[in-house]
Amino acid sequence: MPYDPSAFPPFAVTVDLVVLTVRRHALCALVVRRGESPYQGRWALPGGFVRIEEDLGAAAARELTEETGLHVQGPDDRHTGAHLEQLATYGDPGRDPRMRVVSVAHLVLAPDLPTPTAGGDADSVRWAPVDSLLPPGQPCGDGPDRSGGQPDPLAFDHSRILADGVERARSKIEYSSLATAFCPPEFTVGELRRVYEAVWGVALDPRNFHRKVTGTPGFLVPTGGTTTRQGGRPAQLFRAGGATVLNPPMLRPDV
Amino acid sequence: MPYDPSAFPPFAVTVDLVVLTVRRHALCALVVRRGESPYQGRWALPGGFVRIEEDLGAAAARELTEETGLHVQGPDDRHTGAHLEQLATYGDPGRDPRMRVVSVAHLVLAPDLPTPTAGGDADSVRWAPVDSLLPPGQPCGDGPDRSGGQPDPLAFDHSRILADGVERARSKIEYSSLATAFCPPEFTVGELRRVYEAVWGVALDPRNFHRKVTGTPGFLVPTGGTTTRQGGRPAQLFRAGGATVLNPPMLRPDV
DNA sequence: ACAAAAGTGTTGGATTTACACCCATGA
DNA sequence: TCATGGGTGTAAATCCAACACTTTTGT
Numbered sequence: 001m002p003y004d005p006s007a008f009p010p011f012a013v014t015v016d017l018v019v020l021t022v023r024r025h026a027l028c029a030l031v032v033r034r035g036e037s038p039y040q041g042r043w044a045l046p047g048g049f050v051r052i053e054e055d056l057g058a059a060a061a062r063e064l065t066e067e068t069g070l071h072v073q074g075p076d077d078r079h080t081g082a083h084l085e086q087l088a089t090y091g092d093p094g095r096d097p098r099m100r101v102v103s104v105a106h107l108v109l110a111p112d113l114p115t116p117t118a119g120g121d122a123d124s125v126r127w128a129p130v131d132s133l134l135p136p137g138q139p140c141g142d143g144p145d146r147s148g149g150q151p152d153p154l155a156f157d158h159s160r161i162l163a164d165g166v167e168r169a170r171s172k173i174e175y176s177s178l179a180t181a182f183c184p185p186e187f188t189v190g191e192l193r194r195v196y197e198a199v200w201g202v203a204l205d206p207r208n209f210h211r212k213v214t215g216t217p218g219f220l221v222p223t224g225g226t227t228t229r230q231g232g233r234p235a236q237l238f239r240a241g242g243a244t245v246l247n248p249p250m251l252r253p254d255v
Numbered sequence: 256m257p258y259d260p261s262a263f264p265p266f267a268v269t270v271d272l273v274v275l276t277v278r279r280h281a282l283c284a285l286v287v288r289r290g291e292s293p294y295q296g297r298w299a300l301p302g303g304f305v306r307i308e309e310d311l312g313a314a315a316a317r318e319l320t321e322e323t324g325l326h327v328q329g330p331d332d333r334h335t336g337a338h339l340e341q342l343a344t345y346g347d348p349g350r351d352p353r354m355r356v357v358s359v360a361h362l363v364l365a366p367d368l369p370t371p372t373a374g375g376d377a378d379s380v381r382w383a384p385v386d387s388l389l390p391p392g393q394p395c396g397d398g399p400d401r402s403g404g405q406p407d408p409l410a411f412d413h414s415r416i417l418a419d420g421v422e423r424a425r426s427k428i429e430y431s432s433l434a435t436a437f438c439p440p441e442f443t444v445g446e447l448r449r450v451y452e453a454v455w456g457v458a459l460d461p462r463n464f465h466r467k468v469t470g471t472p473g474f475l476v477p478t479g480g481t482t483t484r485q486g487g488r489p490a491q492l493f494r495a496g497g498a499t500v501l502n503p504p505m506l507r508p509d510v
Numbered sequence: 511a512c513a514a515a516a517g518t519g520t521t522g523g524a525t526t527t528a529c530a531c532c533c534a535t536g537a
Numbered sequence: 538t539c540a541t542g543g544g545t546g547t548a549a550a551t552c553c554a555a556c557a558c559t560t561t562t563g564t
Contacts, residue, residue, distance in 0.1 A: 009307035010265035013346070013357050052264035052355060056346040089344040089359050091268070091311040100307060102268050102357065104344050190515070208554065210517060232515025233561040251553080445542070463527065465544060487542025488534040506526080 011091075012101045015060045016047035016158065018087060018165030019068065019108040021127065022182045022198045027169075028127040029162055030068060031154070035124070038097050039155035043128070045162065047103065060084060060106040067125065070110055073181075082110035083181035087165050095157050107165045109181035130166050134159065170199055175249040177219055180240035186223055188235035189213060202253050212250065218243025266346075267356045270315045271302035271413065273342060273420030274323065274363040276382065277437045277453045282424075283382040284417055285323060286409070290379070293352055294410030298383070300417065302358065315339060315361040322380065325365055328436075337365040338436035342420050350412050362420045364436035385421050389414065425454055430504040432474050435495035441478055443490035444468060457508050467505065473498025 019030035031043040046067040050059040061072045061084060073081040084106055091102035133153055152159050173179040173196065180187070182195045193209045213219055218241040226234040274285035286298040301322040305314040316327045316339060328336040339361055346357035388408055407414050428434040428451065435442070437450045448464045451457075468474055473496040481489040 008267040008304055008354070011268045011305075011357075012263040013266045013268070049263055050266070050346070050357075053348050055348060056344065056357070086343055088341055089311065091305070091359065093308050093310060099263070102266075102311070102359070104346065104357070188516085205554075205556090206515080207517070207556080212553090214517095228515090228562060230515065231563070232513085233517080235516055248552085443543085460528075461542080462529080462544070462546095467526095469544095483535060483542090485542065486536070487540085488544080490543055503525080 009100075012096075012099055013050045014047055014101055014103045015050060015056060015063055016045045016090075016103045016105045016161055017060060017064055017067075017108055018045060018105060018162055019064065019070070019082075019110060020130075020165065020169055020182075021110045021112050022195050023112050023127055025194060025198050026129045026131070027166070027198050027201075029130050029133060029166075031126060031128050031133070032067065033124040034155055042155045043133075043153060044155040045105075045158045046125075050104075056086065056104050057084065057106070060086075060104075060108075064108060070108070070113070072108075082108050083178060084108050087161070087168060090157055090161060092157065103161075105161045105165065107168055109169060109178060111182055111184050130162065134163055134166070170252075173199060173250065174252055175246050177240060177243055177246055179250075180220075183240075186225065186227075186237045186239060188227060188230065188237060189220075190230055190235060192220075192238075196250065200252055204253075216243070216246055216248065219246060264355075267351075267354055268305045269302055269356055269358045270305060270311060270318055271300045271345075271358045271360045271416055272315060272319055272322075272363055273300060273360060273417055274319065274325070274337075274365060275385075275420065275424055275437075276365045276367050277450050278367050278382055280449060280453050281384045281386070282421065282453050282456075284385050284388060284421075286381060286383050286388070287322060288379040289410055297410040298388075298408060299410040300360075300413045301380075305359075311341065311359050312339065312361070315341075315359075315363075319363060325363070325368075327363075337363050338433060339363050342416070342423060345412055345416060347412065358416075360416045360420065362423055364424060364433060366437055366439050385417065389418055389421070425507075428454060428505065429507055430501050432495060432498055432501055434505075435475075438495075441480065441492045441494060443482060443485065443492060444475075445485055445490055447475075447493075451505065455507055459508075471498070471501055471503065474501060 017030070021028055021030075030046060032046050034040055034042050034044050046063060048059075048063050048066075050056060054062070064070050064072065064082070064084070071081040072084045087105040087107040089102060089104045093100060095101065095103075154162065169178075179192060179195050179199070182199075183191055189210050190206065192213060193204055193206060196209070197204055220238040221241045223237045223239055225237040227237055228234045272285070276283050276285075285301060287301050289295055289297050289299050301318060303314075303318045303321075305311060309317070319325050319327065319337070319339070326336040327339045342360040342362040344357060344359045346355075348355060350356065350358075390407075409417065424433075434447060434450050434454070437454075438446055444465050445461065447468060448459055448461060451464070452459055475493040476496045478492045478494055480492040482492055483489045
């Protein structure tokens with residue numbers, strides 16, 4: 001290794017955030033409008049520089065709070081706040097025209113909440129349906145190229161990061177209890193089902209879904225309360241149980 | 256964001272490699288002996304600095320070749336070389352006492368091959384069974400605890416990186432065709448089964464395993480040849496098929 | 511009464527498991 | 538001939554998809 005560590009090449013390290021929620025039966029991502037060049041005026045994922053004495057996860061949590069007011073769920077704290085996990089790292093030379101930037105992308109799953117107001121400016125941040133941000137039929141698909149090429153709506157390589165985050169969310173709710181991170185602290189089986197339907201983009205049988213989730217040990221614990229906020233017969237309320245991995249997993253149709 | 260991009264904090268960016276193979280019915284990882292401080296003389300994962308005009312994956316492939324002579328499987332090239340994918344990024348301040356280093360770990364799955372000879376020194380690189388490198392009974396939580404609490408055998412935070420890589424490999428062979436990356440270009444069903452048994456640390460029924468893998472579309476394609484290198488009745492030889500995702504998945508017992 | 515959503519029962523088909531049994535080779 | 542690993546058949550248990558049907562509310 002003919003490489004001198006004391007002369008290591010300097011990189012800028014940032015975190016980018018794929019913040020997902022389910023609103024009005026659609027999977028949505030948080031995007032912010034860029035105020036500066038490059039890509040001025042374009043939408044981008046929230047993010048920023050990692051500070052020199054700051055852990056990567058801490059930087060992601062800080063940026064999340066700064067840009068959305070959301071807080072991250074502590075390890076002890078059972079479901080007050082959002083789920084955060086590292087997604088992947090993007091370091092292509094030239095992904096930022098200004099300098100060599102390595103970005104550690106993180107994935108955040110948040111319950112539906114009032115439209116966030118950024119640190120200062122209000123209409124420079126919004127929830128956008130992922131279908132409107134991503135080329136259609138992309139993620140699961142493997143086939144040849146389709147969608148004859150509208151302009152990429154997101155700055156930098158953020159479309160790819162978003163696609164990776166959406167794909168991660170789609171597969172993780174299959175074998176983990178993470179779908180509850182999209183729900184308020186107390187929720188019904190029907191609300192949880194609508195999360196799965198929105199994230200996967202499929203319709204699920206309500207009867208079989210109910211049996212499945214209530215029969216998976218540790219997934220849901222009843223609170224005793226009921227609600228009629230969805231109309232119809234009152235539904236039991238549940239909280240997320242202690243299980244993190246689902247056994248048996250939820251089965252996504254076809255694929 | 257009161258942050259001046261022109262004064263971004265400088266980071267060193269490295270790649271670390273979790274290189275796994277199956278030898279003598281055990282899952283093994285590649286480790287190198289450190290020649291310099293800190294952790295001088297201790298075993299560590301191979302890795303090195305990312306060059307200033309180099310993509311992250313390219314840096315990982317370069318380090319792999321430099322330290323082991325292994326080559327990475329091209330996207331077109333069907334199974335000549337190893338599988339490489341990004342694993343996760345580790346950037347805790349203080350993980351390297353010399354400076355702020357963010358390391359993008361990569362996972363490599365390689366077939367069993369003659370003991371690698373590093374760029375120069377021969378006995379400073381070796382295959383070590385992961386059971387001997389990791390705290391006992393940790394991930395899969397199978398056997399009783401063995402080797403009660405020696406000091407951490409790997410430098411830096413490499414034990415954690417290795418554990419994450421092993422866990423990724425264990426779960427990925429379940430729903431992808433990646434187990435074939437541990438096999439030579441042509442292999443038998445029994446050899447593939449021994450890969451699963453070594454990685455998962457379980458015994459599988461040979462009859463049901465055979466039916467399952469040969470019945471999963473796109474997983475294996477017969478070459479027409481046979482071999483008796485395992486003894487007993489001649490076994491058909493197979494190559495990896497085009498499928499990357501396994502449907503239905505292989506099922507890991509209990510869990 | 512009616513619509514809407516929650517939940518339970520049942521049934522046929524698919525999948526999984528466990529294991530009996532046969533096949534083809536080397537020693 | 539025996540030991541060894543390769544491979545097929547089969548039956549019980551289990552799981553899952555589909556859907557008929559009942560329950561409990563709001564209007």
